[in-house]
Amino acid sequence: MPKSLKIAVIPGDGIGPEITREAVRVLDVVQKKLGTFELDLQYQDTSVDRYRRTGVAMSDEAFADCKAADAIFLGAIGIPEVRLPDGTEVQPEIVLRLRFSLGLYSGIRPVKYYEGVQSRIMDPRIDYVVMRESTEGLYASRNGGNVVHDEIATDTMVISRMGTARIVRAAAKLARQRAAAKGRRGKVTCVDKANILRSYAFFRKVYDEVMDEFPDLDRDYAYVDAMMINMVLWPERYDVIVVENMFGDIISDLGPATVGGMGMAPSADAGDRWGMFQPSHGSAPTIAGQNIANPIATILSGAMMLNWLDERHPGLELKRAADLIDASVAEFVRKKEGLTTDIGGNGTTSGVGDGVIAVIEKAKLG
Ligand code: ATP
Numbered sequence: 001m002p003k004s005l006k007i008a009v010i011p012g013d014g015i016g017p018e019i020t021r022e023a024v025r026v027l028d029v030v031q032k033k034l035g036t037f038e039l040d041l042q043y044q045d046t047s048v049d050r051y052r053r054t055g056v057a058m059s060d061e062a063f064a065d066c067k068a069a070d071a072i073f074l075g076a077i078g079i080p081e082v083r084l085p086d087g088t089e090v091q092p093e094i095v096l097r098l099r100f101s102l103g104l105y106s107g108i109r110p111v112k113y114y115e116g117v118q119s120r121i122m123d124p125r126i127d128y129v130v131m132r133e134s135t136e137g138l139y140a141s142r143n144g145g146n147v148v149h150d151e152i153a154t155d156t157m158v159i160s161r162m163g164t165a166r167i168v169r170a171a172a173k174l175a176r177q178r179a180a181a182k183g184r185r186g187k188v189t190c191v192d193k194a195n196i197l198r199s200y201a202f203f204r205k206v207y208d209e210v211m212d213e214f215p216d217l218d219r220d221y222a223y224v225d226a227m228m229i230n231m232v233l234w235p236e237r238y239d240v241i242v243v244e245n246m247f248g249d250i251i252s253d254l255g256p257a258t259v260g261g262m263g264m265a266p267s268a269d270a271g272d273r274w275g276m277f278q279p280s281h282g283s284a285p286t287i288a289g290q291n292i293a294n295p296i297a298t299i300l301s302g303a304m305m306l307n308w309l310d311e312r313h314p315g316l317e318l319k320r321a322a323d324l325i326d327a328s329v330a331e332f333v334r335k336k337e338g339l340t341t342d343i344g345g346n347g348t349t350s351g352v353g354d355g356v357i358a359v360i361e362k363a364k365l366g
Pocket residue numbers: 015019077078262263280281282283284285286287292293294295297340342
């Protein structure tokens with residue numbers, strides 16, 4: 001009997017449901033092909049649309065289901081015109097609630113060029129991962145800043161030893177895994193502004209202390225402004241990048257821009273116990289419901305989920321399943337047939353799902 005794993009699925013808003021549908025079809029075909037695990041999908045009515053309908057974006061029951069699941073799989077959340085009474089977006093009610101309550105401190109954003117993608121930069125050497133600290137940094141001040149007499153506004157940066165050490169350690173472990181898989185030395189680049197702010201100098205100091213535990217890895221440092229140039233002109237230099245929350249938010253949008261855009265950018269939010277997997281992009285409301293959104297970022301997020309589950313449930317061939325999805329996406333894209341418009345084709349969302357599935361079905365399991 002294949003082992004069953006519970007997955008809480010949140011299709012969400014905008015293009016969320018259509019891209020989730022394709023990713024779930026791919027996961028379904030892969031689990032049937034391998035026969036070593038079964039994904040028990042538990043769909044959650046959790047979205048900004050739910051907030052519009054009921055006044056609650058995510059019920060306590062849905063939150064409990066996510067907490068009880070082996071992993072959370074999310075499409076996209078957000079309807080820009082629907083706001084909370086204070087005028088702010090509803091999306092954090094879901095995404096930040098999950099991120100903070102479940103301790104999802106690592107924002108893992110792979111940036112990889114798949115041959116066949118039409119993009120401003122087309123460099124097959126681009127293959128690195130941004131590890132964004134997701135629970136502190138400048139964004140720790142969200143809702144906590146001060147505006148004094150309508151004259152002065154302040155937000156405080158929070159960098160803790162514990163928060164920095166755990167993200168650097170996660171980045172170093174990832175660099176080690178990548179080094180083993182690729183048969184070369186690994187490297188972790190620390191991105192900050194340590195020349196200007198004490199908080200970033202402290203981030204770098206803790207990075208150095210943690211990296212003492214990993215003598216097999218190379219160290220590398222870059223100021224975030226220089227990084228804007230390096231990621232465009234010399235992206236092949238990077239392996240794993242570790243970075244504070246706000247800088248991570250910014251550079252993890254620049255990265256995808258160098259490999260075909262947000263439709264090619266998967267992501268994971270992971271902690272020590274829980275993991276949530278979703279494309280890096282938002283709900284793209286202007287193209288929703290037209291079957292033209294690129295589902296590849298979501299399909300690759302599904303592969304990241306299987307990879308992450310493999311560490312927790314060894315022996316189920318979950319990594320093999322993840323590798324099969326990644327290789328099948330690569331083969332499908334390489335043929336340049338049926339790609340969506342954002343990466344140079346005129347295909348459809350469901351057509352991409354069909355194309356990737358056709359490659360998986362034909363694959364010979366060695
Ligand atoms: P958020 O603030 O929720 O992250 P956003 O407002 O920054 O979202 P996105 O929804 O990510 O914006 O969309 C940004 C742009 O990228 C839009 O022009 C959108 O149409 C395009 N886009 C995003 N995702 C995809 C996709 N999967 N396929 C094709 N185009 C996409």
